Amino acid sequence: MSLAALTIKLKTLSNPRKIRILVALHEKPLSVAEIAHKFSMPQSTVRKYLHELETSGYVVKMPNGKFKAKDFKIVLSLNDLAKLVKKEENQLTPLIVKEHGIEILRKLKELAPLLRRGELSIYDVAEYLGLTYFETYVLLEESGLI
Amino acid sequence: MSEKPVYILNASAIIALQRKGKLKQYLIDKTCLITSRVKEELVEKPKLKLQKIKTERLRKIIENSIKEIEGLLSKGKLVVVSIKYKRFSKLLDEARKTIAISENKAEHEVKADHTIVVLALQKALEGRKTILVSNDKVINKVVQK
Numbered sequence: 001m002s003l004a005a006l007t008i009k010l011k012t013l014s015n016p017r018k019i020r021i022l023v024a025l026h027e028k029p030l031s032v033a034e035i036a037h038k039f040s041m042p043q044s045t046v047r048k049y050l051h052e053l054e055t056s057g058y059v060v061k062m063p064n065g066k067f068k069a070k071d072f073k074i075v076l077s078l079n080d081l082a083k084l085v086k087k088e089e090n091q092l093t094p095l096i097v098k099e100h101g102i103e104i105l106r107k108l109k110e111l112a113p114l115l116r117r118g119e120l121s122i123y124d125v126a127e128y129l130g131l132t133y134f135e136t137y138v139l140l141e142e143s144g145l146i
Numbered sequence: 147m148s149e150k151p152v153y154i155l156n157a158s159a160i161i162a163l164q165r166k167g168k169l170k171q172y173l174i175d176k177t178c179l180i181t182s183r184v185k186e187e188l189v190e191k192p193k194l195k196l197q198k199i200k201t202e203r204l205r206k207i208i209e210n211s212i213k214e215i216e217g218l219l220s221k222g223k224l225v226v227v228s229i230k231y232k233r234f235s236k237l238l239d240e241a242r243k244t245i246a247i248s249e250n251k252a253e254h255e256v257k258a259d260h261t262i263v264v265l266a267l268q269k270a271l272e273g274r275k276t277i278l279v280s281n282d283k284v285i286n287k288v289v290q291k
Contacts (some may be wrong), residue, residue, distance in 0.1 A: 095204040118283030119250060122158055123187070123257040132195055133187040134211050135204075137161040146158070146281055 003088050010074075012056040017041070018049050022069050025059055029066040093142045096135050104129055108139060115145045122146070151275040153178040155224070156262045157187045158281035164211055173223040178279075179269070183259045185226050188215050229261050230268060237264050244288045263288055 013019060021035055032050065036043045050067055053059040059067045097104060107129055114120040126136040140146045155178045163169040189212050196212070199205040218224040231238070239253075241260035246253040262285060266278040280286055 092204065092207065095201050095207075099199060099201040099204050115283070118287050119248060121245070121257060121259075121284035122282050123259060126187075127257055132192040132208060133157050134161055134192060134208055137158060138165070141162070141165065146283070 003084050006084065009056045012052050012058065015049075018053060021046070021049055022053060022058055025067050025069040026071075029062055029064075029068040031066045035067075091142055092135075092138045096131070096139055100129075100131065100135075104131070104139070108143060108145075112143075112145060115140065149275060150176070151277050152269045154262060154266050154269065154276065154278045155180055155184070156259060156278070156280040156282060156285055157184045158285075159279040160184065160188060160215065160224075161211070162281045164214060169214065169218070170223075173218060177223055177225055179225050179227045179265065181229065181259060181261045181265055182226050183261055185215075185219070187259075188212070189219075227265060229264055234264050234268055237267055241288060245284060248284055248287050259285070260288070 013022075017039065020039065024030060024035065024038060030038070032043050032046050035041070035046045035050075039046075050059060050061075054061060054067070057070065058072065059069050061067055093105075108125075111120060111125060111128065115125070122133065122136055122140065125140065126133050129136060129139075131139070137146070153176055160169065160180070163172050192208055192212055196205060196209060199208065215224065219226070229238070238260060241263045242253050245260055246255070262278070262280070266276050266289070269276040278285075278289060280289070
């Protein structure tokens with residue numbers, strides 16, 4: 001998980017009303033209207049909260065339109081944060097994107113299936129993207145493609 | 147005493163070790179062989195592109211990568227070995243063909259370093275215990291075949 005994703009995940013839980021909704025959904029699945037009624041909230045606010053909870057992976061929408069909570073556990077030490085920060089500091093993808101443009105990532109996404117199947121060498125990717133071998137390797141490694 | 151194995155590194159293995167800050171450490175007790183293609187991709191080509199890179203930090207990182215590899219080359223920890231092209235022409239063709247099939251493209255379109263596979267076979271045929279280190283799926287697939 002990236003530092004940005006972690007902060008969004010934590011921020012989602014920074015509101016007691018969202019936590020109460022989450023706990024209610026842990027007890028039983030509820031629809032937007034049911035949540036709005038239970039907590040005397042406008043449906044628009046409930047929808048906004050549910051969207052945030054769903055994006056952060058805390059709740060899931062069921063086929064019947066109701067929402068249910070997904071079980072989770074957050075264990076976070078300062079050591080974990082230090083590792084995450086260190087990892088982010090070493091990431092070179094933002095520099096490569098800054099240098100060559102965001103288009104590089106779109107092209108890389110197109111090549112991902114071939115790379116995963118081992119049907120494209122790193123040399124091919126370097127030539128296609130017009131990057132050095134070093135930059136190509138870094139992009140592939142940080143994207144989890146090698 | 148058993149004979150020391152010959153280590154052959156392709157470009158991906160060098161960068162992978164370098165990224166972890168372990169390239170020098172990996173080479174402490176051994177000398178590794180590379181092909182001229184590896185040197186070309188990791189030293190010569192990026193050197194040409196270096197001046198065009200505007201992002202200073204990225205330029206510095208690539209420059210450091212080049213310098214480290216050049217240093218290891220000058221110390222003899224990395225050695226560029228030539229392929230005996232005449233002797234192994236059939237093998238070279240075969241390696242290129244296998245890669246072409248794997249990548250589903252024409253032989254002339256193959257960009258992967260097939261010479262590294264042939265160098266490994268060349269050393270093995272010389273009776274040396276040979277270890278090819280690669281993090282490129284295409285090369286690894288060809289070696290397995």
